[in-house]
Amino acid sequence: MIRRLAALACALPLLCAQAIADDVAPVTPGYRPAVDTDEAGLWMMSDQAEATMKSSPLLVKDPGLNAYVKGVACKIASEYCADMRIYILDIPYFNAAMAPNGSMQVWTGLLLRVHNEAQLACILGHEMSHYMLRHTVAEWRRARDTTGAMAVVAILTAGAGVGIVGSLANLVALNSLLSYSRDEERAADANGQDLVYKAGYDPSQCAALWRAQMTEENAEPEHADTFQFLKSHPASQERLDTMQQRAAQMVAAANGRLQVGADILHAATAPFRGEWLREEIARSHFAQSLAVIQNLQADEPNSGLLQFYLGEVYRERNAPDDPARALTAYRAAVADGNAPPEVYRGLGLTEMKSGDKTDASTDFRHYLALAPAADDHAMIQYYLTQLGEPA
Amino acid sequence: MRYARFATLAALLAAAGCANYSSVGANAPVQVGDNVSVLPQIQWGQAPFPGFAGTLWTEDGAALDSLMFFTGIKPGEPLINANGVSKDELRTYQAGMLPNDVMDLLATNFSKLSFQQIRTSNLRPAPFGSATGFRFDLTFSTKDGLNMRGTALAAQRGGKLDMILFIAPDEYYFGHYADTVEKIFASVQVPPPSGSG
Numbered sequence: 001m002i003r004r005l006a007a008l009a010c011a012l013p014l015l016c017a018q019a020i021a022d023d024v025a026p027v028t029p030g031y032r033p034a035v036d037t038d039e040a041g042l043w044m045m046s047d048q049a050e051a052t053m054k055s056s057p058l059l060v061k062d063p064g065l066n067a068y069v070k071g072v073a074c075k076i077a078s079e080y081c082a083d084m085r086i087y088i089l090d091i092p093y094f095n096a097a098m099a100p101n102g103s104m105q106v107w108t109g110l111l112l113r114v115h116n117e118a119q120l121a122c123i124l125g126h127e128m129s130h131y132m133l134r135h136t137v138a139e140w141r142r143a144r145d146t147t148g149a150m151a152v153v154a155i156l157t158a159g160a161g162v163g164i165v166g167s168l169a170n171l172v173a174l175n176s177l178l179s180y181s182r183d184e185e186r187a188a189d190a191n192g193q194d195l196v197y198k199a200g201y202d203p204s205q206c207a208a209l210w211r212a213q214m215t216e217e218n219a220e221p222e223h224a225d226t227f228q229f230l231k232s233h234p235a236s237q238e239r240l241d242t243m244q245q246r247a248a249q250m251v252a253a254a255n256g257r258l259q260v261g262a263d264i265l266h267a268a269t270a271p272f273r274g275e276w277l278r279e280e281i282a283r284s285h286f287a288q289s290l291a292v293i294q295n296l297q298a299d300e301p302n303s304g305l306l307q308f309y310l311g312e313v314y315r316e317r318n319a320p321d322d323p324a325r326a327l328t329a330y331r332a333a334v335a336d337g338n339a340p341p342e343v344y345r346g347l348g349l350t351e352m353k354s355g356d357k358t359d360a361s362t363d364f365r366h367y368l369a370l371a372p373a374a375d376d377h378a379m380i381q382y383y384l385t386q387l388g389e390p391a
Numbered sequence: 392m393r394y395a396r397f398a399t400l401a402a403l404l405a406a407a408g409c410a411n412y413s414s415v416g417a418n419a420p421v422q423v424g425d426n427v428s429v430l431p432q433i434q435w436g437q438a439p440f441p442g443f444a445g446t447l448w449t450e451d452g453a454a455l456d457s458l459m460f461f462t463g464i465k466p467g468e469p470l471i472n473a474n475g476v477s478k479d480e481l482r483t484y485q486a487g488m489l490p491n492d493v494m495d496l497l498a499t500n501f502s503k504l505s506f507q508q509i510r511t512s513n514l515r516p517a518p519f520g521s522a523t524g525f526r527f528d529l530t531f532s533t534k535d536g537l538n539m540r541g542t543a544l545a546a547q548r549g550g551k552l553d554m555i556l557f558i559a560p561d562e563y564y565f566g567h568y569a570d571t572v573e574k575i576f577a578s579v580q581v582p583p584p585s586g587s588g
Contacts, residue, residue, distance in 0.1 A: 057532045058507065090508060282509060284482055284499040316495055318485065349491055378515040379490060379525065 024134040029079045039100070039137050046101035053087045053105060060088040060108065068268040069106060069124075072117060076125045076199040080132065092279035094213060098127040100136040111269055112276040113216075113292060114209065115299050117261030121199060122206035125192035133191060135184045182236075189243055197250045202258040204247035207240050212295045219291035262299060274340060277309040286317040304339030307332045311346050326350045341370035345380065357387045412436035415448055420580065425463030427520070427553055430578035432571050445471075456559040456568055458575070464552040471500045484552045490514055490525040493545055493552065498529065506531045506539075519546030519553065520581035530561070540565040544576045548584070555579070 033039035053059065060066070069088060074081035083102040093109040104127060114120045130136065193203045251258060269276075281289050293310050300306055311329035314322040330347045333339035344367035351360035364380050364387075374380070415421055415435040420428045423446050435448035435458070445461040447453060461470055469481035482499050485492075491514060498509045509531040517526040524546030531539050541558035557572045559565040 055536075057536050057538055279508075282495075282499055282502050284480075284502065316492075316499075318492075345491075349489055353487060353489065375512050376491075376514040382516040383489070 024138050026133050027080075027083075027131070029083060031083070038141070042137065042140060043101045046099040046103065049099065050085070050087075050101065050103040053089070053103065056089065058089045058091060060090050062272070065111075065268065065272065069111070069120070072120055073104070073124050073128070076121050076195040076201075077128055078195075078198070080128065084128070084131075090279075092276065092283055094216075096123050096127050098131040100131065100134070102131065104128075104131075108272070108276050109280065112273065112280060113212070113295070114265065115212075115262060115296065116205060117265045118196065118201040118203075118205035118259065119209040120265060121196045121201045122192060122203070122209055125195040126188050126206075127192075128195065129188040129191035130184070133184075133187055135188070139184075185239060186242070189239060190246065193243060193246055193250070197254070197258075200257070200259050202247075202260050203250050204244065205260060207243040207247060210240055210243070215295065216288050216291040220285050220287040266300075274305060274309075277305070278312075281309065281313055281316060284316075286313055289313050302336050304333040304336035304343070307336055308339040308343045308346065311343070311350075315346055315350055323350050323354055341367055341374075344370065345376075348380070348383070352383060352387065361387045361389055412438055412449075420578075423460040423462060423555075425551065425553060426582050427460070427462050428580045429460075429555070429575050432574045432578070450568065451564065456564050457557070458572065459554075459556045459558070461552070461554045461556070464554070466550065469500060470496055470552070470554065471504065486550055488547070488552075490516075490527075490545070493525075493547075493554070494527045494543075497543065497554070497556070501529075501531060505534045507534070508532050517544060517576075518579075519544060519548075520579040521583050522546045522548050522581050524553075526576075529558075538562070542569075542572065544579070546581075548581065553581075 033043055066086065066088060070086045073084060073086055077084055084098075085103045087103065087105045088111070089105050089107050091107040091109060092112070093107055094113050095107045096104065096110055098104040104124070106124075110123060111120070114123065189206070193206055196206065197203045277293070280292055283289070290310070290313055293306050293313065297303065297306050297310075307329050311326045311333060314326035314329060327347065327350055330339075330343050330350070333343045334347075344363045348360045348363035348367060351357075351363060361384060364384055368374070368377060368380055413436070415431050415437050417431050417434045420430050422428045431448070433450065435450060438447045438449055438453050445459045447460075448458040450456050464470060464484045466486040467483050469483050471481065480503050482496055484496060488496070494511050494514055498511050501509050509529060511527055511529045514525060514527040517524050524544060526542065526544050529541040529543070531541070533539060538561040539558055540561045541556060543554055543556045545552065545554040547553075555576065557565075557568065559568060
């Protein structure tokens with residue numbers, strides 16, 4: 001019975017992915033636990049959770065994007081590559097998780113937020129390290145021994161009611177109940193940074209990414225519970241300082257041979273960024289969305305796409321000064337020259353509500369000219385008649 | 392646990408499945424709130440919704456087909472007001488919203504209710520009885536991975552918002568009731584705007 005309960009608990013990939021490695025050795029490439037162990041139960045349930053992920057409607061199936069993320073993972077995983085499967089899930093939150101059986105979920109909210117390939121490698125390397133160091137197994141055993149199997153099962157049952165981002169996400173949300181220990185986090189930081197460095201990436205990007213996430217969280221502390229990853233991986237100044245110091249030594253030793261890879265990441269994610277930004281704004285955590293976009297703009301100051309979505313945040317939030325901010329952002333997007341046609345719709349809507357009929361008409365007409373097949377064509381035509389144009 | 396406040400509309404729909412229904416006849420106009428009436432076309436069950444601001448009709452159970460009426464929504468009120476969902480989590484209707492804003496309002500309200508991959512489309516003008524209204528469509532998935540479809544008819548009258556929303560699983564149920572829903576949308580009757588006729 002106890003073994004069955006243990007197996008049930010480990011239906012949760014990330015719950016299982018947080019363990020204490022006091023008494024377990026790191027995995028070796030090709031590792032599988034012996035069938036008569038409790039760890040085999042963990043793997044069995046992880047396999048079942050992985051099967052659920054494979055059939056999830058949230059699964060992003062685009063072959064190019066999957067090949068890209070898998071390629072980065074394999075570059076840092078090296079001889080462990082064959083043991084890992086990557087699943088990209090269309091969930092607009094920052095999260096990644098690796099189950100004890102080698103399956104890893106990466107959420108699109110994370111892919112939106114990383115600035116370059118080195119930062120993506122940092123997160124993947126950190127999660128792989130929890131897997132490689134078998135934190136999962138030890139954490140599960142400790143939770144079972146200290147909390148009792150029934151209590152863990154009760155936690156899992158309660159988790160079924162968590163509705164913020166779906167059942168797969170619910171599993172991950174349970175991280176908050178059993179966070180990694182500081183020692184485990186330090187170990188994953190160090191091992192992850194080593195993997196990133198050995199693969200030729202700039203390890204200083206790891207601390208930069210964590211810092212950006214803390215900035216985003218602090219932008220809306222009342223909604224910090226949306227930061228599943230930071231809840232299960234609480235960052236501290238001490239950890240950031242340590243990462244930064246180690247990175248400085250590595251960068252010095254590398255003598256300029258390290259890669260950041262911003263252009264490569266942007267090329268791989270370009271077809272999806274607009275949709276990911278739209279999903280980000282739809283969360284209605286506008287202060288966080290502003291932090292996300294402004295973080296990205298630090299590296300991409302001339303991105304019309306980012307300027308457009310900055311305008312969308314202001315237009316949708318509609319706080320007292322937001323219409324003016326939206327117009328500024330939309331106009332900057334137009335000036336950047338690489339904004340989508342919807343920037344003119346955003347301008348027209350904002351101008352129409354501000355009573356600026358002439359500019360609204362001009363911008364709506366511009367939108368219709370650039371997007372003649374837009375599915376809101378009839379609505380925009382209606383707006384034009386409201387603005388005094390002939391039907 | 393702290394996530395309890397994210398109790399979902401889906402959970403409410405499931406709860407409605409256990410509730411006592413009253414019958415709504417097919418052939419007589421029914422007032423659904425704020426002087427909006429519709430002709431039901433078929434016999435529906437009306438499900439009580441604890442804490443839910445609107446009226447809900449269903450044929451096969453609320454998780455399988457839900458025709459929801461949100462009427463007389465005043466500025467400062469969310470479109471969806473479900474038990475367990477903190478009001479500060481929900482964007483509210485505001486005076487002067489354009490149809491685009493109302494469509495976004497529904498999408499963001501839904502995003503707070505555990506629905507995912509919410510996509511809105513086909514925003515277009517449409518009559519809401521004798522008033523000028525608008526239509527739009529949406530797709531989303533539930534937290535259990537069920538692909539859903541929806542279609543909405545809305546209007547802003549006298550500074551308040553009315554919306555009729557039908558949602559159902561994309562597989563079978565949405566298509567099965569699509570014609571009926573279109574007829575109900577076409578049957579909407581509201582009083583003429585003050586000052587006219």
